[in-house]
Amino acid sequence: AFPKRVRLVEVGPRDGLQNEPEPIETPTKLELIDRLGAAGLAYIEAASFVSPKWVPQMADHREVMTGLTRRDGVTYASLTPNLKGLEGALACGVEEVAVFGAASEAFSQKNINCSVAESLERFAPVLERAREAKVRVRGYVSCVLGCPYEGEIAPAKVAEVSKALFEMGCYEVSLGDTIGVGTPLKAKRMLEAVSREIPMDKLAAHFHDTYGQALTNLYAVLEEGIAVVDSSVAGLGGCPYAKGASGNVASEDVVYLLDGLGIETGIDLDALAATGTWITQTIGRPNRSKVGVALAAK
Numbered sequence: 196a197f198p199k200r201v202r203l204v205e206v207g208p209r210d211g212l213q214n215e216p217e218p219i220e221t222p223t224k225l226e227l228i229d230r231l232g233a234a235g236l237a238y239i240e241a242a243s244f245v246s247p248k249w250v251p252q253m254a255d256h257r258e259v260m261t262g263l264t265r266r267d268g269v270t271y272a273s274l275t276p277n278l279k280g281l282e283g284a285l286a287c288g289v290e291e292v293a294v295f296g297a298a299s300e301a302f303s304q305k306n307i308n309c310s311v312a313e314s315l316e317r318f319a320p321v322l323e324r325a326r327e328a329k330v331r332v333r334g335y336v337s338c339v340l341g342c343p344y345e346g347e348i349a350p351a352k353v354a355e356v357s358k359a360l361f362e363m364g365c366y367e368v369s370l371g372d373t374i375g376v377g378t379p380l381k382a383k384r385m386l387e388a389v390s391r392e393i394p395m396d397k398l399a400a401h402f403h404d405t406y407g408q409a410l411t412n413l414y415a416v417l418e419e420g421i422a423v424v425d426s427s428v429a430g431l432g433g434c435p436y437a438k439g440a441s442g443n444v445a446s447e448d449v450v451y452l453l454d455g456l457g458i459e460t461g462i463d464l465d466a467l468a469a470t471g472t473w474i475t476q477t478i479g480r481p482n483r484s485k486v487g488v489a490l491a492a493k
């Protein structure tokens with residue numbers, strides 16, 4: 196059965212922008228975050244405390260996290276792959292962070308320069324320190340429906356890594372179809388394996404739309420009870436360590452779908468679509484939300 200309400204995790208300012216080749220001004224990022232909050236997004240992944248040598252676009256994480264105007268009821272989160280990242284984020288007063296692992300060894304090496312087992316060892320002290328600081332930690336698992344280097348990924352592997360993150364203390368595990376290769380049956384089978392280990396209400400879907408399947412895959416997992424969806428305004432984005440990977444499913448398209456299903460989100464679709472139009476015009480990118488384009492043409 197479908198959930199009554201879905202929580203959207205807006206990853207546009209992070210996943211959406213991290214791969215942009217041209218520098219984006221910090222004030223543009225701050226305005227984007229503010230507009231998203233105004234449109235009703237209650238959870239915004241705003242920055243990433245990773246190495247600026249690896250991901251130059253996120254080098255202004257400190258300016259973003261300290262410069263944003265906090266709205267009541269909105270969580271502003273950051274990625275923190277290790278203790279150095281977490282300390283940086285804590286110094287900016289972050290209230291929530293995320294660690295990110297993978298169900299693929301090759302992807303783990305390319306993305307965070309260590310094996311899956313080593314990544315889990317690195318996350319343990321991050322979770323411990325975050326617990327002390329009373330900061331909640333979300334966990335990502337990448338390549339849950341396929342890997343750009345290894346191809347097929349076994350659902351059992353996804354379940355194993357997800358379980359490790361959950362047992363370590365991640366309050367929620369977000370399942371990433373990093374390169375958007377999934378299809379609905381595959382997504383359901385993967386979710387079936389993971390939900391045997393972790394309750395459904397502790398799981399989120401993070402689907403990229405590279406092959407145009409993200410919305411369909413979401414429909415499939417919503418039916419299974421997934422009630423947290425990661426998305427990016429205007430479908431911005433792509434992972435720097437997954438060649439050819441395009442953006443996340445567009446937030447506007449997800450909200451339109453959920454509205455149509457009678458599922459509450461608390462989001463103002465018109466304001467969100469206007470934000471998508473504005474950010475794509477500002478950074479000179481195509482708007483990859485079909486709903487956003489349609490509403491802008493009205």
Ligand code: HMG
Nearest residue numbers: 244245246249276279280295306307308335337371373434
């Ligand atoms: P490393 O090189 O193995 O780490 O990188 P290290 O500890 O050996 O440190 C090397 C250098 O990096 C040192 O600097 C450190 O100080 C610095 P140097 O002495 O050479 O000048 N360093 C840092 N600087 C800033 N912030 C930090 C930090 N840590 C070390 N936190 C590391 C390991 C993880 C840091 C690196 O591999 C990295 O930054 N990777 C970036 C990965 C990334 O951001 N990928 C994109 C996000 S994940 C994603 O998009 C997928 C997701 O959306 C889900 C999905 O779609 O599937 C979440």
Ligand code: MG
Nearest residue numbers: 210371373434
């Ligand atoms: Mg992603």
